[in-house]
Amino acid sequence: MKSNRWRLFKGAALVTALAVVASCGLPRSGPTKTEIFSGSVMESGDAFVLLVDDRVNLVASVTPALGFSAGFRNAGALGSDTIRAGDVLGLTIWENVRDPLLVPSGQNATVLEEVQVDGSGFIFVPYAGRIRAAGNTPEAIRRIITNKLEEQTPDPQVQVRRLAGDGATVSVVGAVSAQGVYAIERPTRTLSSMLARAGGVTVPPEIAQVRVVRGDHSDAIWFEDLYAHPGHDIALRAGDKIFVEQDTRSFTALGATGSQNRVPFESQTISAIEAIAQVGGLNTNLADPTGVFVFRNEPEEIANQLVGRTDLVGTQRVVYVLDLTRPNGMFLARDFAIRDEDTVYVTEAPFSQFNKTISAAFGTLGQVNSAAAAVGR
Structure with missing residues (x-):
């Protein structure tokens, strides 16, 4: 008789435990x-x-695809010898006369070093006056100065050299080895060559993005696409801002996965x-x-x-x-x-x-059995 009561008590305890589990709900990773x-x-x-x-x-x-618009792609490469505002020139002038205009006595040439092109694009040469330099090549400037001086001294010989190109520069910042301001020169007239000049990117190439800001316009491209599609290796312009950054895209993984986390993209x-x-x-x-x-x-x-x-x-x-x-x-x-x-x-x-329910129920039932055994004793 006592055994039957004990079995009834255990059955009641099991039903009670299942009811408690069902009413309280079970922990889970998200919605079903x-x-x-x-x-x-x-x-x-x-x-x-x-x-x-x-x-x-x-x-x-x-x-969404990355790439440069036609405005960027159709810009021609800058001539490496085109003079711009801010450039520094070196001038040498020869005069083969007894009473020269510029050449010191006892010498056959005078050297004008570090003649800087002003913000308006002009330089000043004694006896030749203000001369438009920006937009001209050194050869064109030589001819202008020669023509100006010929009015006052016979057959002057003029040489014009471009000493520095600070007037045509770009800034390179972000994930590159050497951030800085670089002059556009013959070897660095395109985006890829300028990135190489800055030491290359310091993030994995497959997730590196290169953004170019030119005036009010801005476009970006994947670093790898810059080399895979040569048409996007754009010519640079003075004042361009080049920014290299790691891909910032991510997704979130939740639920019954190996881990739950915010995960950055590892490829395009x-x-x-x-x-x-x-x-x-x-x-x-x-x-x-x-x-x-x-x-x-x-x-x-x-x-x-x-x-x-x-x-x-x-x-x-x-x-x-x-x-x-x-x-x-x-x-x-x-x-x-x-x-x-x-x-x-x-x-x-x-x-x-189901497993969680059974585990929770039998864990609860075990506690009930222990309590009931204690009462029985």
Whole structure:
């Protein structure tokens, strides 16, 4: 009789424990598949939940491209001998007369060193006056000075040398070996050669971006594309600002993955499979491979294409569903491109929740049994 009462007591304790567990809820890494689907616009939610297929991949995997606009690409290379405001010139003048204008007595030439081109682009030469230097080559300046002096001294011989090019410079900053201000010279008239002059980039080349600011315009390119597509190796202009930085894009991984973290991009493009691999893959004890979700805010143009509508206005919440157990599920996940600020979430398998319930229940039941045994004694 006592044994029957004991079995009834244990059964009651088991039911009580299960009831306690069910009422309190169990810890978990996030929402279930059912809860996510309940947020769909089909269920009066505010997100479009889409199963990824080839069509969805084609629309959703469009990523913003980097590159220089025609304004940058069509600019011709600067002539290395074109004089600009701020340049420094050296002049040598020969006169073969008894009473020269400029040459000291007893000598046959005079040297005018460090004649700087002023902000208006002019230089001053004694007896020749103010001469327009900016925009001219040293040879053109030589002819102008010669013509001016010929009016006062017969057959003068003039030599013009460009000593420094501080007037045509660019600034190079960011992730380069040697930040600084560099003159545009014959070997450094293009973007790639100027980056080489600055010692190259100091971040992994596959995630390095190069931005050029010219006046009110700014464009950027991947460092690797600069060499893969020579047409984007633009000619530099005086005053250009070159900034090299590491890619700042990232995605967030949550749920039943190897780790939950904010993850920076390690290459120009990352697929859903690569994103999962970066965080240690699926947790084999918890993950549901039929419930891999990517949460993203899509612009209205892409959202309308995805759902076959034309009336959506503004950014739309979209949840992409990847089922890795489908025959082509791994291929679809491999082709699905992760974008900046995406959230990759993997749901827990129903069996893992069942295991948690049983573990919690029997842990509670063990405590009840211990208490009941103590009372029985």
